[in-house]
Amino acid sequence: MQKFFIFFLSTTLLTACGDLVEDFSVDDVRLEAEYAVPLVDSRVNLPELIGEIDEQVTLTIDPDGLLRFNYADTVPPVTGDALFTELRNLAGTLPLPITSRSRTIPFPLPGDVELNVLRLKSGRFSYSLPNTYDVPVTVELTFPTLSRNGTPLQISGQLPAYSGTGAPPTLTNLDDPLDLSEYELDFSSGSITVNYAIDGPDGQEFEPADGTITLLAGLDFSYLEGYFGVQSYAGVDEVLRIDFFDNYLGGDISFVKPRITVTVRNSFGVPSRAIVDELYVTTVDGDTLPVTGSVVEEGFAFDYPERPGNDRTTSYVIDETNSNVLDLIAAKPVALYYRISARINPDADTSVKGFLVDTSSYTATVKVELPLYGSADDFQIRDSFPVNLGDQYGDITSASLRVTTDNEIPFDLSLTGTFTDEQGNALADLTDGELLVIQASPVDADGNATGVQQQTTDIAFTGEKLDAIRRATTLVLRTTFATTDGGTKAVRVLDEQDLRVRIGARLSVQNL
Numbered sequence: 308m309q310k311f312f313i314f315f316l317s318t319t320l321l322t323a324c325g326d327l328v329e330d331f332s333v334d335d336v337r338l339e340a341e342y343a344v345p346l347v348d349s350r351v352n353l354p355e356l357i358g359e360i361d362e363q364v365t366l367t368i369d370p371d372g373l374l375r376f377n378y379a380d381t382v383p384p385v386t387g388d389a390l391f392t393e394l395r396n397l398a399g400t401l402p403l404p405i406t407s408r409s410r411t412i413p414f415p416l417p418g419d420v421e422l423n424v425l426r427l428k429s430g431r432f433s434y435s436l437p438n439t440y441d442v443p444v445t446v447e448l449t450f451p452t453l454s455r456n457g458t459p460l461q462i463s464g465q466l467p468a469y470s471g472t473g474a475p476p477t478l479t480n481l482d483d484p485l486d487l488s489e490y491e492l493d494f495s496s497g498s499i500t501v502n503y504a505i506d507g508p509d510g511q512e513f514e515p516a517d518g519t520i521t522l523l524a525g526l527d528f529s530y531l532e533g534y535f536g537v538q539s540y541a542g543v544d545e546v547l548r549i550d551f552f553d554n555y556l557g558g559d560i561s562f563v564k565p566r567i568t569v570t571v572r573n574s575f576g577v578p579s580r581a582i583v584d585e586l587y588v589t590t591v592d593g594d595t596l597p598v599t600g601s602v603v604e605e606g607f608a609f610d611y612p613e614r615p616g617n618d619r620t621t622s623y624v625i626d627e628t629n630s631n632v633l634d635l636i637a638a639k640p641v642a643l644y645y646r647i648s649a650r651i652n653p654d655a656d657t658s659v660k661g662f663l664v665d666t667s668s669y670t671a672t673v674k675v676e677l678p679l680y681g682s683a684d685d686f687q688i689r690d691s692f693p694v695n696l697g698d699q700y701g702d703i704t705s706a707s708l709r710v711t712t713d714n715e716i717p718f719d720l721s722l723t724g725t726f727t728d729e730q731g732n733a734l735a736d737l738t739d740g741e742l743l744v745i746q747a748s749p750v751d752a753d754g755n756a757t758g759v760q761q762q763t764t765d766i767a768f769t770g771e772k773l774d775a776i777r778r779a780t781t782l783v784l785r786t787t788f789a790t791t792d793g794g795t796k797a798v799r800v801l802d803e804q805d806l807r808v809r810i811g812a813r814l815s816v817q818n819l
Contacts, residue, residue, distance in 0.1 A: 350807040364550070372801035374679040378643075380547040384668040385540045385649060387575060391528055391665055393417045394425075401523040403501060405436075405448075405515045411498045419536040421657060423495045426530035428665065430487035432523060437477040438466035439516040442507045446478055448521070449502040452493040460490065475516070484524070494533070530615065532662045535577060537655050540669075542584060542648040547673055552591050552639040558686035558787065563797050565636045566676050567598070567625040569647065571609040573669040574618040577661035580653040581623070581671070582606045588640035596638055600630030608653075615664050636677070647671045680754065683718060684794025691783045694726065694776075705815045707767040712745045713807040717756045717798035718790045720745035726779035735775035737782065738766055745806070747791040747798075754798040 365377045397415045416422060438444045443466065450460040466476040492499070501521070505513045571581055583606055586598040597603070602625055610619035627633045649669055652659070722744055724737025746762035768776065790798045 348807075348809045350805055368802045369678075372803060374800050374802055376551065376677040376679070377674055378547055378549050378551075378677075379672055379674040380545060381670060381672040382543055382545050382647070384670040385542065387540075387663045387667040388665070389540070390417070390420070390531070390535060390538070390663065394531075395527050398523065398526040401526070403499070403521045403523065405501060405503045405519040405521060408503055408505075408512070408514065410501045410503075411496070412501060413498050414492075414494060416497075417536075419657075420534065421497070421536075422531055422533035423493070423660065424530070424532035425492040425494055425528050427487045427490045427492070428527045428529035430490070430523060430526040431484035432460070432487050432521065433479075433481050433484040434462060434521045435477055435479045435481060435518065436462075436464075436466075436503075436505075437475045437516045437518050438505070439469050439475045440505075440507065440513055441471065442468050442511075444468075444505050444507055444513065447504045449504075450499070451502065452496070452500050453487075453490055454493070455490045460485075484522075487523075487526070529665045530662065533660055534657045535651055535661065535663065537650065537652050539582070540649045540651070542646045542671070544585070544644070544646050545673070547643040547645070547675065549588075549640050549642060549675055551677060552641055553688075558684060559794065560639075560681065560683040560686045560788075561633075561797075562636055562677055562681040564626065564678060564680070565632060567630075567632060567643070568622055568674045568676060569602075569607075569625070570620060570622045570672045570674070571647075571649075571669055572618055572620045572672075573609055573611055575649075575651060575661070575663060575667045575669055576612050576615065577651045577663065578608070578653065578656075578659055579611055579669070580606050580608050580650045582648040582650055583645070584648055585644060585646040587644050588635050588638070589642045589644070590638045590640050592638075594638065596635055596640075598625065598630055598632070598635065600625065602629065606650075609669075611661065615662060640675075643673065643675055645673055647673075679800035680797060682790045682794045682797045683788045684790075686788040686794075687785065688788075689783065689785050691781050694779050694782050704770045704773075705768065706773070707765055707813045709811045709813070710744060710764045710766065711809040711811075712762050712764075713805075713809075714745050714760050714762065715748050715756050715758075715804040716745075716800060716806055717748050717750045717754070717804075718745075718788055718800075719743060719747045721787045721789075723785045725783045726776050727781045727783060728778060729780050731781075734779050735772045737784075741787065742766070747789070748804075750791045750796065750798050754796060755801070756798075756804055 365379070367375045367377055369375060394417070397417065401414075403412055434448060436446050436448060438446070445463070445465050447461065447463040449462075453460045462478070464478040466478055469475040503515055503519065505515060507513060569581065573579060583603050586603055588596050588598070590596065602623060607621075607623045609621035609623075612619050625632055652661075720743075721741045722738070723741050726734045726737065728734055742764050743762060744764050746760045748756040748760045749758050751757050790796065
């Protein structure tokens with residue numbers, strides 16, 4: 308937040324300096340005069356002052372008007388593709404020889420996975436059903452557990468008698484396999500059932516001839532239902548930058564009820580648990596501090612949908628009641644490092660059935676929330692801004708700016724500034740010592756502003772200082788913040804609190 312106030316004030320001051328030149332150009336006559344004019348009269352509140360920040364930082368307003376900085380980052384989605392890939396590899400090609408009129412064939416499944424339903428996204432079914440008998444036959448091949456729209460897969464036909472020589476008559480589709488898209492495999496028995504009837508003209512029941520075979524190939528699945536075992540899905544290492552403490556020099560600041568929120572959006576239809584593999588901050592001093600608490604030790608369960616096409620969102624709040632977040636914020640973090648994984652069926656309860664779709668995924672968003680409710684005492688930062696006033700001052704021999712602020716925001720802002728050249732050498736001070744530019748508004752017992760505080764500050768530019776500023780390339784500002792009563796009381800910054808800034812100039816001009 309403090310960076311935006313500095314930017315606003317410095318831009319306003321420098322713009323006012325530029326306006327001195329634009330508004331007071333001097334004709335080619337001998338002239339010595341003094342002018343006094345208003346330059347700036349601006350009224351803003353904090354949301355207007357800050358405006359757009361960036362995609363990772365937002366300023367939100369609570370229902371009671373409290374402002375809140377939110378630093379957020381979302382990890383790339385983690386999908387259930389691992390299990391689908393494993394099944395695809397296991398079921399890439401499944402020859403199913405038919406050696407009896409009814410056969411139950413096991414289907415390979417990985418680990419402790421128990422599936423009830425497998426819906427096919429693609430696949431091919433081929434068959435070769437020869438007749439080696441000397442009578443014509445009727446054949447009927449049925450897969451009662453493989454169906455589409457409730458109708459089992461069935462192949463039937465008639466074959467002439469075998470002459471005893473050459474290739475026997477065969478019902479086959481080897482040149483044009485059946486497309487298995489949208490077929491569904493009922494796998495509640497843990498196997499595939501195949502029924503094959505080969506009957507003579509008088510109803511004789513024959514056994515399948517040698518070489519009777521079917522083939523499932525290229526199977527890929529879009530939906531799985533059952534128990535998927537205890538499986539872990541690894542997260543990825545991520546870093547959330549926190550620029551609130553950029554350019555920090557010293558002093559103290561504290562927040563009331565800061566928090567870290569982990570939000571999981573999940574379309575896995577399976578009991579799941581978030582596992583926090585890593586969660587720590589780095590600070591302005593270069594220290595690494597781990598987040599501690601039950602969430603790190605135990606993770607947290609997150610909701611799952613009951614049917615495909617839906618998802619569920621679960622948020623877990625890490626705050627002062629369940630972690631060391633107050634100590635972490637007090638240490639002035641500049642980045643939060645994290646890796647969050649997921650574990651499905653963490654309780655290994657085989658009676659709990661779920662589903663996976665080939666598009667199932669979960670994603671985690673980590674957000675650091677800094678409410679503008681707290682206190683600051685001598686909180687100092689340093690920043691720099693380019694300047695290029697060059698020879699604009701012309702015949703101006705002295706100038707002064709009067710900055711008047713009417714402030715409803717409950718903190719002080721004081722600053723010192725130094726103009727430097729390209730080598731960083733100091734040329735002139737913006738102010739003679741530290742100036743109180745904004746004075747904190749009064750607050751009530753709850754930290755809410757109760758009035759407007761006015762502050763008037765004069766900044767003088769003599770001829771010697773103007774000459775130095777003319778050669779300057781950078782303005783280095785050192786800014787100090789303190790909340791009402793010198794940081795002894797927590798205050799609340801609300802969206803409707805205004806800051807009015809008025810700047811007037813007094814200018815001396817001489818042209819000889």
